[in-house]
Amino acid sequence: xxxxxxxxxxxxxxxxxxxxxxxxxxxxxxxxxxxxxxxxxxxxxxxxxxxxxxxxxxxxxxxxxxxxxxxxxxxxxxxxxxxxxxxxxxxxxxxxxxxxxxxxxxxxxxxxxxxxxxxxxxxxxxxxxxxxxxxxxxxxxxxxxxxxxxxxxxxxxxxxxxxxxxxxxxxxxxxxxxxxxxxxxxxxxxxxxxxxxxxxxxxxxxxxxxxxxxxxxxxxxxxxxxxxxxxxxxxxxxxxxxxxxxxxxxxxxxxxxxxxxxxxxxxxxxxxxxxxxxxxxxxxxxxxxxxxxxxxxxxxxxxxxxxxxxxxxxxxxxxx
Numbered sequence: 001x002x003x004x005x006x007x008x009x010x011x012x013x014x015x016x017x018x019x020x021x022x023x024x025x026x027x028x029x030x031x032x033x034x035x036x037x038x039x040x041x042x043x044x045x046x047x048x049x050x051x052x053x054x055x056x057x058x059x060x061x062x063x064x065x066x067x068x069x070x071x072x073x074x075x076x077x078x079x080x081x082x083x084x085x086x087x088x089x090x091x092x093x094x095x096x097x098x099x100x101x102x103x104x105x106x107x108x109x110x111x112x113x114x115x116x117x118x119x120x121x122x123x124x125x126x127x128x129x130x131x132x133x134x135x136x137x138x139x140x141x142x143x144x145x146x147x148x149x150x151x152x153x154x155x156x157x158x159x160x161x162x163x164x165x166x167x168x169x170x171x172x173x174x175x176x177x178x179x180x181x182x183x184x185x186x187x188x189x190x191x192x193x194x195x196x197x198x199x200x201x202x203x204x205x206x207x208x209x210x211x212x213x214x215x216x217x218x219x220x221x222x223x224x225x226x227x228x229x230x231x232x233x234x235x236x237x238x239x240x241x242x243x244x245x246x247x248x249x250x251x252x253x254x255x256x257x258x259x260x261x262x263x264x265x266x267x268x269x270x271x272x273x274x275x276x277x278x279x280x281x282x283x284x285x286x287x288x289x290x291x292x293x294x295x296x297x298x299x300x301x302x303x304x305x306x307x308x309x310x311x312x313x314x315x316x317x318x319x320x
Contacts, residue, residue: 004086004094005309012102015305018142021110022117024307025300029268033057036296039246041220044069051082053295060306061089064298066100070197078134079197080104086302096305105134107297109142111243111267112193112214115289116147118270120191120212125149128189130182130202130225132156132165135195135216140165143191144172151175153189155182157196186211198223198252206233211286218252219292228257231288238285241265241277243292250292261290 007015028034040052048069055062066082073079082100087093116123127149129136136154143149152169154176156162162178169176179185183205186192190210196202198217204227207213213234217225231254234240241264242251248261255261267289269277 004097006097007099007305009099009102012099012305013106015098015308016103016106016110016301017145017304018106018110018113019146021106021301021304022114022142022146024304025107025110025114025297026271028296028300028303029271031057034296034299036294036299039293039295053293053298055295055299056089057299059089060095060299060302061087062295062299062302064100064103064295066104070199080134084298084302086306096302096309098301098305101134103298103301104293105138106142107301108135108216108291108293109138110146110300111291111297112139112216112289113142113146115214115243115267115270115291116143116191116212119287119289120147121210121287122190123147123149123212125191126151126153126189127191127193128153128155128179128182128185129165130155130192130194131196131217132158132161133195133197136165136193137168139193139195139214139216140169140174141172143193144169144174147191149174149191153177153179153185155179155185157202194225196225198225201225201227203227204230206230207286207288209238209285213286213288215253215288215290219250221250221252221255223252224256226253228253231257231259234286234288235259239280239283239287240290241267241270241280241287242290243267244294244296246294247290247292251290254290 036055042050053064064084080101084098086096154162154165166176192213195216265276
């Protein structure tokens with residue numbers, strides 16, 4: 001019996017280059033064979049959460065099993081722990097085991113990259129990243145390689161974290177600087193990613209009229225990064241959209257602003273140019289993309305990783 005291939009964080013990242021992963025996510029959104037049951041979010045005794053996220057198509061089945069513990073950094077641990085199990089949907093064999101935190105970081109940033117490719121009026125930035133943790137780093141890398149961003153402004157409540165991400169940005173060849181006031185920096189940046197721990201509102205200033213905003217940090221109804229007044233301002237003057245219909249009951253920023261999330265278009269509407277998107281696509285003003293997560297993105301990561309394994313196994317193949 002063939003054992004599954006276990007990929008550590010570095011190997012998982014190597015199997016998921018951002019542009020290819022964004023392309024694979026788009027293919028998943030176009031694929032009617034993809035099935036994504038509702039994810040389970042179970043509250044653990046100490047206050048953390050266990051996420052059980054299955055998805056499958058005709059050939060691949062996955063389950064992501066991860067925990068999220070917000071105060072883990074105080075323990076010297078990552079907030080997300082776990083794995084993505086990849087199975088052959090035809091014979092049930094385990095094919096791969098991917099590092100869960102790496103998949104989560106890279107597929108989330110690749111979803112944002114796909115949305116920015118489609119929607120950002122000024123995709124080359126400058127880019128403002130609010131929150132200098134794992135998602136801040138992933139979005140910096142994805143937008144640099146996928147959009148050609150060359151200038152980044154980094155804001156974080158932790159000066160050490162912001163400075164570390166600035167150094168990483170410079171190592172990638174970007175101009176980068178640490179900004180103390182994220183709200184003031186919104187005026188200079190038409191490309192914005194918020195990926196804070198989302199314990200409380202950190203952004204209470206409206207983005208520029210030509211801004212494309214990705215709001216990542218708040219992925220439960222109780223979490224929030226953006227002030228309700230800002231969300232209502234964008235609803236009145238620009239365009240709101242969500243990653244999937246799962247956001248209807250998870251998009252904390254929008255729900256706390258009293259916005260009817262069920263009426264908003266999704267990224268699939270954008271990709272497939274449905275009437276739901278065409279009704280709002282002509283609106284002026286900022287574009288606010290709320291991302292909450294979906295196991296379909298993890299299925300896309302599994303497809304991408306399996307394709308990388310196939311290339312490596314083929315004689316004369318080149319690395320992805």
